[in-house]
Amino acid sequence: MxxxxxxxxxxxxxxxxxxxxxxxxxxxxxxxxxxxxxxxxxxxxxxxxxxxxxxxxxxxxxxxxxxxxxxxxxxxxxxxxxxxxxxxxxxxxxxxxxxxxxxxxxxxxxxxxxxxxxxxDLYPGPRFGRDGLRTLVGVTDRPLLCTAIKPMGLGPHELADLAHRLALGGIHLIKDDHGLADQVFCPFDERVALCSEAVSRANRETGGNALYLPNVTAPAGEIGRRAHFAKEAGAGGLLFCPGLAGLDAVRALAADDRLDLPILSHPAFQGGHCIHPDSGVSHGALFGQLNRMAGADATIFPNWGGRFSFTREACLDLVEGTVRPMGSIRPIFPVPAGGMRLDRVAEMCDFYGPDVILLIGGDLHANGRDLIDNCRQFSNLSQQA
Missing domain, CATH: 3.30.70.150 (RuBisCO large subunit, N-terminal domain)
Structure with missing residues (x-):
């Protein structure tokens, strides 16, 4: 030419x-x-x-x-x-x-x-969404309860014991802390096998439907293996960090019919995308709409008044993103977290209403009382609010 x-x-x-x-x-x-x-x-x-x-x-x-x-x-x-x-x-x-x-x-x-x-129509979105996740845990009309097994440094047997007691106490979703990966002090396969069995045992003892959600965030070629290992071990869901491994990795997990597990999205590495009001992505678009398009069933975020800097307005925008009409894409659960305490349960229920997953971690352990009793107190507070 x-x-x-x-x-x-x-x-x-x-x-x-x-x-x-x-x-x-x-x-x-x-x-x-x-x-x-x-x-x-x-x-x-x-x-x-x-x-x-x-x-x-x-x-x-x-x-x-x-x-x-x-x-x-x-x-x-x-x-x-x-x-x-x-x-x-x-x-x-x-x-x-x-x-x-x-x-x-x-x-x-x-x-x-x-x-x-x-x-x-190109994106099925969440496989379960709010209604499907409620069906899995058998709770129809009040907030769901979530916590994390931690701290990092405990071994698989210690974390499995924690998971067992948390399930006995009535926690619905028991997730890995997002910092648990495949470390020498807590190998992924061993931790997931033991924690899955511990939660299943607690369910047999109580008649409950607690779900254990291991963290399957991993190098690209390892994500699928870990997710399928978790499924085979009896895990009830998956924790994933799209900021670390990508939104499309969430989509691939959600679309996998052989997995058929709910996905809880964690906001690690995404804070810089949203915290400046004149740049980045709004809380509603980032944690709500994009997570839904990718296929997450629930989205963790820092609640206002905790140890992070999200405002009440940002949290409301985020919740709006979890339900904004998007064709046939299902609404998902907001999961406020980040240093939440038992004495804020009533406040959070009033602010978010019943369609929320309340995530409390360290405060269940901090006051020195029996962990199972603390979990039951958490459950009672959520039902009274």
């Missing part, structure tokens, strides 16, 4: 269906239109608009500004629509289209997105 020649390309014939994404922009009012237009280009063609060879690309592929509204001094909300075909059929590309290159620029925050049926 002679130098300097161009090819306009084959004619595009897309559906013209688009989905909407909401961004918040921190910039002077004189720049907001330019910034919004930059998102439209950067998130799609990433190419000088004047040099686009085919006008159909400009018309059908490039993002489209739907509205820009002022929020307060120096902050604006922009609604931008993208063609559904640009997202392909892969979660990785969908996330890239939402907030790929533009995440590298200051003053841009992904706030929420609307998922039309054309996209939602």
């Amino acid at each position: 002679p130098s300097g020649s161009s090819v306009s390309g084959a004619s595009l014939d897309l559906s013209r269906a688009r989905f909407e994404v909401v961004y918040h922009l921190a910039c002077p009012g004189t720049e907001v239109e330019t910034r919004a237009r930059d998102i439209c280009i950067e998130q799609t063609v990433e190419f000088p608009e004047s040099a686009i060879p085919n006008p159909e690309i400009r018309e059908q592929i490039v993002g489209r500004i739907l509205a820009i509204e002022a929020l307060d001094a120096g902050r604006f909300e922009a609604r931008i629509a993208y063609p559904v075909e640009a997202a392909g059929s892969e979660l990785t590309q969908f996330v890239n289209l939402l907030f790929g290159n533009i995440s590298l620029k200051p003053g841009v925050r992904l706030v929420r997105f609307e998922v039309p049926d054309a996209l939602a």
